[in-house]
Amino acid sequence: MNPKLTIGRVARAAGVNVETIRYYERMNLLRQPLRPPGGVRRYVEDAVMHIRFIKRAQELGFSLAEIGRLLELQSARSCGAARSIAAEKLALVDARLADLGRIRAVLAELIGRCDAGRGKVSCPIIETLRKP
Numbered sequence: 747m748n749p750k751l752t753i754g755r756v757a758r759a760a761g762v763n764v765e766t767i768r769y770y771e772r773m774n775l776l777r778q779p780l781r782p783p784g785g786v787r788r789y790v791e792d793a794v795m796h797i798r799f800i801k802r803a804q805e806l807g808f809s810l811a812e813i814g815r816l817l818e819l820q821s822a823r824s825c826g827a828a829r830s831i832a833a834e835k836l837a838l839v840d841a842r843l844a845d846l847g848r849i850r851a852v853l854a855e856l857i858g859r860c861d862a863g864r865g866k867v868s869c870p871i872i873e874t875l876r877k878p
Contacts, residue, residue, distance in 0.1 A: 750788055750790075751789040751790070751793065751794075752786055752787075752789070753768075753787060756793050759794040760793075760797035760798055760801070761798075766797075767797065770800060775800055775814055775817060776793065776796055796817075799816075799817070799820070803816060808835060812831055856870055856874055857871075
């Protein structure tokens, strides 16, 4: 593939800013093209798809380390390993949802206690947060 896109054009096409591309390069998620003597670095068109892959993975909650693993698997075409990474992420999401459910229940209960005790000296929310 013939390199022909500047970093600015890649950024616009991928819907990110230039600093995002540079960050991905520093994190070894995107290969930085060589700068020709006295010239400007040029990216291949696949760079746009590569960046979009990273952004979609981030939207699904994958960390940059996990995305790096997925990118390695992309070339190896290893669905089983990718599935394993996604299953790990799903387990974390389920655990977070359970935690959020518990937090929601406690907050709802505290708000209810606060509403029921209007006019009292102590606030159940503040008192709960003060407990060791």
